[in-house]
Amino acid sequence: MRELPEIVGRDAFDALVIRTDYGDEAAWRAVVADLNRRWGDDDEFDPAVHLVDDPVWADRTPEEVLGAVRRDEELCVVFLADRVTMRSAGRALLALDVFEEEDDLDPMYYQELIDSPPPREFRTVPAEVHVVHANLSIGNMDFEEFAETAVAEPDPVHRSF
Numbered sequence: 001m002r003e004l005p006e007i008v009g010r011d012a013f014d015a016l017v018i019r020t021d022y023g024d025e026a027a028w029r030a031v032v033a034d035l036n037r038r039w040g041d042d043d044e045f046d047p048a049v050h051l052v053d054d055p056v057w058a059d060r061t062p063e064e065v066l067g068a069v070r071r072d073e074e075l076c077v078v079f080l081a082d083r084v085t086m087r088s089a090g091r092a093l094l095a096l097d098v099f100e101e102e103d104d105l106d107p108m109y110y111q112e113l114i115d116s117p118p119p120r121e122f123r124t125v126p127a128e129v130h131v132v133h134a135n136l137s138i139g140n141m142d143f144e145e146f147a148e149t150a151v152a153e154p155d156p157v158h159r160s161f
Contacts, residue, residue, distance in 0.1 A: 002056060004068035012074045014050040015133035017093065019081045020060050027086040028053070034091065034126035047130060062096050062121065070098060076136045077143065079129055092123035092157040095132060097143045119147035124158040132158070 010016055017035060019028060035049045057065070062080065069078050080094040097120045124132055124146070135141040150158040 004060065004064065005054075005056060006071055007050070007052060007069060010050040010072065010075075011048065013137070014048045015077075015079060015129050016050050016052070016069065016072075016075060017079045017081060017129065018052040018057050018065060018069075019054075020057050020065070021081060021083045021086045022055060022058050023083070024086045027091065028081060031081050031085060031091045031093070031126055035129060037127065039127065039130045045130065049129070062094065066096055066098065070100065072098075077133055079124075079133075084123070090125050090155075090157060092125055092155075093129060094121055095124050095129075095143075095146070095158075096121050099143075118144045119151070122147040122150035122158055123156065124150065128158055128160060131160070 007016065015035075017031075022028075032051065035051070036047050037043075039045050039047060065078060065080060069075055075098050078096050078098055080096065081091075082094055085091055085093050097118075120143075132146055136143060136146075146158050149161065150156045153159065
């Protein structure tokens with residue numbers, strides 16, 4: 001399989017959304033339309049999203065995508081429009097934590113992390129992509145907080161706080 005290209009042209013304030021499923025063009029257009037809506041309490045913010053719609057990313061696993069996007073040192077989260085996204089009613093995207101796990105944690109100090117590592121992914125509706133990205137980018141919230149709201153839902157998808 002061909003090596004994944006570097007993502008270029010993404011502004012640091014843009015949420016990165018990569019399409020990995022090409023089975024339903026209408027579903028993808030619906031996701032893009034949702035991502036391009038104004039957001040915030042009173043729709044006060046313009047959408048800022050960098051869409052990657054290139055078949056070279058088709059059927060790539062989250063691990064493959066993470067390996068490619070980690071070249072961007074300013075990126076903290078990437079969103080995938082995968083098979084589940086395209087086939088679910090809410091078009092929930094897969095949010096992936098970009099930070100690499102520490103392999104050499106000292107068990108004496110980090111036993112809790114070793115026994116129960118923090119979540120590395122969750123699903124979120126397109127309307128929340130900007131909220132998730134903005135809060136993670138400025139360090140206002142951490143990935144685990146969003147993942148916990150998703151897990152608390154019956155489907156489990158983060159919709160809002």
